[in-house]
Amino acid sequence: MMTKIFLLICATIGLVHYGHCQEVVNMARLLKEMRAIEKVARYPEPAYTLKQVSSYDRRSTVRNGAGWFANGDFNQFIRQEEQEGRVEHVMMDADGPGAIVRFWLTCLEKPGTMRFYFDHKKEPTITVPGFDLLKAGLDLGPALLNPHTNYDPQGKGGNTLYLPLVYAKHCKVTWEFADSASKEKPHYYQINYRTYPKKVKAETFSFEQLQQLKKEIDNTESTLWHPSVNFSVTDSISKRLNPSEECELDVRDVNKAIRLLKIQLGDLNRDQEALWRKVMLKISFDGKETVLCPLGDFIGSGYGGNDIASWYRTLADKKTLISRWLMPFRKSAAIRIINNNDFPVELKLSVATDDFEWDERAMYFHAYTKMEEQVWDAKWDYDPEKNPKGDNRAPIDWNFIDVKGKGVYLGNTLATLNHMHSWYGEGDAKAYVDGEDFPSEFGTGLEDYYNTSWAPVVIYQTPFANATRVDHTSSTGHNTFTRTRILDAIPFRKQFSYDMEMLSWDSGYVDIAATTYWYAKP
Numbered sequence: 092m093m094t095k096i097f098l099l100i101c102a103t104i105g106l107v108h109y110g111h112c113q114e115v116v117n118m119a120r121l122l123k124e125m126r127a128i129e130k131v132a133r134y135p136e137p138a139y140t141l142k143q144v145s146s147y148d149r150r151s152t153v154r155n156g157a158g159w160f161a162n163g164d165f166n167q168f169i170r171q172e173e174q175e176g177r178v179e180h181v182m183m184d185a186d187g188p189g190a191i192v193r194f195w196l197t198c199l200e201k202p203g204t205m206r207f208y209f210d211h212k213k214e215p216t217i218t219v220p221g222f223d224l225l226k227a228g229l230d231l232g233p234a235l236l237n238p239h240t241n242y243d244p245q246g247k248g249g250n251t252l253y254l255p256l257v258y259a260k261h262c263k264v265t266w267e268f269a270d271s272a273s274k275e276k277p278h279y280y281q282i283n284y285r286t287y288p289k290k291v292k293a294e295t296f297s298f299e300q301l302q303q304l305k306k307e308i309d310n311t312e313s314t315l316w317h318p319s320v321n322f323s324v325t326d327s328i329s330k331r332l333n334p335s336e337e338c339e340l341d342v343r344d345v346n347k348a349i350r351l352l353k354i355q356l357g358d359l360n361r362d363q364e365a366l367w368r369k370v371m372l373k374i375s376f377d378g379k380e381t382v383l384c385p386l387g388d389f390i391g392s393g394y395g396g397n398d399i400a401s402w403y404r405t406l407a408d409k410k411t412l413i414s415r416w417l418m419p420f421r422k423s424a425a426i427r428i429i430n431n432n433d434f435p436v437e438l439k440l441s442v443a444t445d446d447f448e449w450d451e452r453a454m455y456f457h458a459y460t461k462m463e464e465q466v467w468d469a470k471w472d473y474d475p476e477k478n479p480k481g482d483n484r485a486p487i488d489w490n491f492i493d494v495k496g497k498g499v500y501l502g503n504t505l506a507t508l509n510h511m512h513s514w515y516g517e518g519d520a521k522a523y524v525d526g527e528d529f530p531s532e533f534g535t536g537l538e539d540y541y542n543t544s545w546a547p548v549v550i551y552q553t554p555f556a557n558a559t560r561v562d563h564t565s566s567t568g569h570n571t572f573t574r575t576r577i578l579d580a581i582p583f584r585k586q587f588s589y590d591m592e593m594l595s596w597d598s599g600y601v602d603i604a605a606t607t608y609w610y611a612k613p
Contacts, residue, residue: 116188116287117294119304121255122311125577128318128403131501132348132417132610133452134582139285140524141192141581143532144169144183146279147519154528160486160592162471162517164535165277172265179206179265183282188293191256191264192578193283197239197249197544198222200276202269209295210260216296217256222266222278224252229301232312234554239543249279251542253555254308255578259293279535279544283579315554318402318415322351322443329439331357332430340440342424348447349418352426354386356410357437363409367396368604369431370438376420376455377613384460386412386428388606392559393506393571402554403575403608416608418456419447454498454610461491462604465510470598471517484598488521488590491605498611499582502575503589505537506560506606511599514546514566518592525585532581537591541572575608 114137124130146167150158168180183191187210201222206215219227224236225244235254242248256262264282268274287293294300301308330338342349356366367387374382382389387406391399396409405413418424430436447453469486478485491503500522509515516537521530534540538547542556548564551557555575562568581587589607 114291122307126314129417132419137291139287143283145281145535147533157475165279179267181265183264185262187258187260188291189286191284194252196280198278199247204267206265208263209258224250234312234315237553240547240549240551241545249544256296257293259295324441325444327441331437333435334433337429340426346449347444349442350445351443352414353441354412355439364395368394371429373427375425381455381457384458384606388460388604391504391573394569397559399557399559400552401557416456457609460606464602465600466603468515468593468595468601471594487593489593491589492607493588495586496611497584498609499580500587501580501608504573504606506571506604508602509566512565512567513596515595515601518594521590523588524583541574
């Protein structure tokens with residue numbers, strides 16, 4: 092009788108397979124995961140690896156070798172194949188079970204055909220008439236399929252897809268140029284995908300499934316734009332902090348998590364831009380400090396306190412900061428705010444806590460800001476073979492963070508002060524997991540990492556990527572980009588490191604403040 096009940100439960104929740112309960116990954120499950128902030132504080136189950144394929148310049152083969160900073164990051168493919176007289180260029184070729192969880196692309200001209208082949212089928216499941224995911228027939232809103240700010244349906248620009256495309260056995264994505272002339276036009280892409288252990292059962296994407304989940308998809312779209320803040324405040328303090336003063340809010344309870352952190356600043360008439368950089372936030376959990384950031388950088392606004400509206404974070408009217416990062420603790424949390432301005436600051440600090448079951452998968456929240464002034468940003472076409480070794484004008488990889496231990500990387504905020512009069516972000520993002528010699532993620536440009544394209548100089552807001560400050564159309568002055576992750580979060584077991592190539596259009600200097608967000612085991 093117990094066995095029958097067990098199998099009945101399995102069948103009811105969709106986990107039955109060959110008479111045994113088994114993990115099942117499908118679009119419905121991943122959409123729910125996308126909406127569930129509480130899941131980010133636990134190491135993923137089922138476990139997965141997160142990889143990326145992209146159009147990075149294939150001359151980049153050996154770390155710091157001759158071609159490491161090569162910048163021809165377009166029209167680069169894994170290989171080309173002939174299919175029924177067509178020449179198809181393979182963008183992705185991955186064994187399952189797995190899921191595409193982010194697909195970014197852009198181009199100058201869109202004609203051609205993109206095809207998604209699932210589970211070794213000869214015919215594609217998705218056929219896209221152009222280098223444009225908005226033409227894939229998925230019927231999605233701008234949270235799950237976001238057009239870039241410069242998007243032109245007939246020409247330049249691209250988009251980013253977040254709808255999870257699950258496959259059971261295999262996934263191949265190809266591109267067919269419209270004609271020989273279109274091969275001369277640049278096409279850029281990045282595809283982030285999860286790979287699960289073979290024991291995991293996955294349900295492959297279909298358009299029938301897409302229609303069946305229409306309400307679930309619409310719910311996800313709405314939720315991503317309007318995250319819940321309906322939590323009851325459990326602890327708060329109001330303080331006037333004189334220069335060099337600090338205040339602390341202590342929360343002592345067993346197996347809790349901060350669900351909402353809210354900081355309201357009073358009179359902002361005095362140098363409000365500096366205020367957001369000079370008021371520091373420190374948070375300790377169970378006696379260990381894991382957060383050290385200026386308020387503006389922590390929330391994704393950078394220098395100046397411009398508004399942000401994202402899935403995890405909100406800053407409104409330059410005075411109300413709301414963090415929805417889940418922050419678990421076993422016994423205590425201590426939140427400290429330090430006023431490093433030369434004038435007083437009035438504030439109210441509030442938190443909402445809720446129960447949290449601590450288990451072997453639970454992790455602590457971390458956020459850390461690293462700053463450096465006058466960082467050399469080399470010209471993109473620097474040729475190491477024509478310059479002496481040890482040349483201090485050569486490009487560098489600027490490291491955001493290097494973490495040792497077990498955890499999950501959730502994204503970053505990049506706030507720069509650009510001293511040049513042209514685009515500073517030509518370099519590629521690189522993510523290394525567990526001591527890799529070659530990065531799991533090798534990007535195609537700074538703006539591409541932040542879900543936009545073509546050196547943008549405009550403010551934009553989306554659930555997982557934002558540009559919150561742009562001082563000038565040339566990118567001179569202050570610029571702030573931020574991107575956070577959920578389905579495309581990167582688990583690591585021993586080590587994680589994130590670099591950004593310092594390449595620009597004309598070479599010069601930038602000041603950098605980089606804030607990294609991650610969860611890690613104690």
